[in-house]
Amino acid sequence: MKLNLRSLEAFRETMLSGSATAAAARMGLTQPAVSRLIAQLEQDAGFELFYREKGRLNPTPEALMIYEEVDLAFGGLERVDTLVRDIAQFNTGLLKIVAPPSLSEGVLSTIMARFMDRFPKVRVTIDSRSTETARTMVANRTADCGFVKLPLDRADISTVVLSTSETVCVLPSDHPLAAEDVLTPERLRDVPLVLLGYGTWTRRQIDDAFRERNIRPEVKLETHTVGSACAFAAQGVGVAIVNALMADNFVRAGMTTRVFRPRILHEYAFMTSALAPMNRLAAALLEEAQTYFGAQAHSAAGASNDSI
Known part of the structure; x- marks a missing residue:
């Protein structure tokens, strides 16, 4: 019945x-x-x-x-x-995110503040893990989405590029090299350096830039976050060579940045599992991130045109 x-x-x-x-x-x-x-x-x-x-x-x-x-x-x-x-109506829900510490402590805080203003009843967790663990969490949907540095060669993850930024040197404003517009391995010969951990994709590119010019980098200190690298640079430990996007959030009064050449670009992307459709909260966060980085790119382009 x-x-x-x-x-x-x-x-x-x-x-x-x-x-x-x-x-x-x-x-x-x-x-x-x-x-x-x-x-x-x-x-x-x-x-x-x-x-x-x-x-x-x-x-x-x-x-x-x-x-x-x-x-x-x-x-x-x-x-x-x-x-x-x-x-x-986004009046409930939980969004689980993975992101590098330097991003969480910098631009992501602005993006998330705007997102949570739009959806005040949504709960959010942000987890900072190793790059490979973060990718695995997104792929198997332990996390809904994440922010990742490219390149990324995994068929089980979908990415949307958000930002491309230069590599810069961070140093005290009164450092002798602050008088230079551009810093190269030649100009950094025998200069104490603060670099991010050995073995990363960016670190390999920096090491290659010095090696191709037969210059041995004077690595004074290695660390694993852009924030700490900038802090050590501010104390005069050495010149930090880092991602410009991340450095913007940690350069304080008395510090300055100079473009590093040869050019080393940093691409950041929004990632979700390729094994399932993106959920609505993740899609809303992607939209917020694209709006933020789009405005940043527009502002940078305007500043560049003004300087011509």
Whole structure:
């Protein structure tokens, strides 16, 4: 036996309101239509659900027995309906993100503040893991999305390029090399350097730039975040060679940046699993990130034109 959902709704509304006429008004039906639905439910159940007394419908003991379960079932459906509307309107949800520490401590804080202003009821977690772990978390959907530095050669991850930036040298404003517009391996010969950890793609490119000119870089200190590299540079430990996009968030008063040549570009991308469609919250975050980086690129282009 399979009971009709509409008949169960008519039964519930009649129990709540006490009459088929009131139930019909609540359901947007006529009173005869509700009566037919009740009659159909009684036929399917095999027993009566109401009896009339002084012109009023009264529930039978059997109706009272099943009403509680019917009410709970419809209450669950109403909660599902509310949840669906909340999700559609971004009034609920959890977005799990993975991002490099330097990005989380810099530009991502601005992007996330704007995102959370738009969707104040959405919860967000940001996890900073090793590059390979972050990629795996996104690929297997432990995280909904992430920010990653390219290149990335994985078929199980989809990427959207967000930003391309130069490599710069960060140094104190009173450093002798601050008088230069561009710094090269030749100009940095025998100069103490602060570089990011050995073995990364960018570090290999920096090492290659020095090696191709037969110059041995004077690496004074190695670290793993752009923020710490800039902090050490500010203290005069050495000239930091880092990503310009990240450095902008850590260069303070008394510090300056100079372009490094040969050109080494840094590309950052938004990543999601290629094994499933991007969810709506991740898509909204991507839109916010594209807006932010688009404005940054436009501003940089304007500044470049003004200097010509």
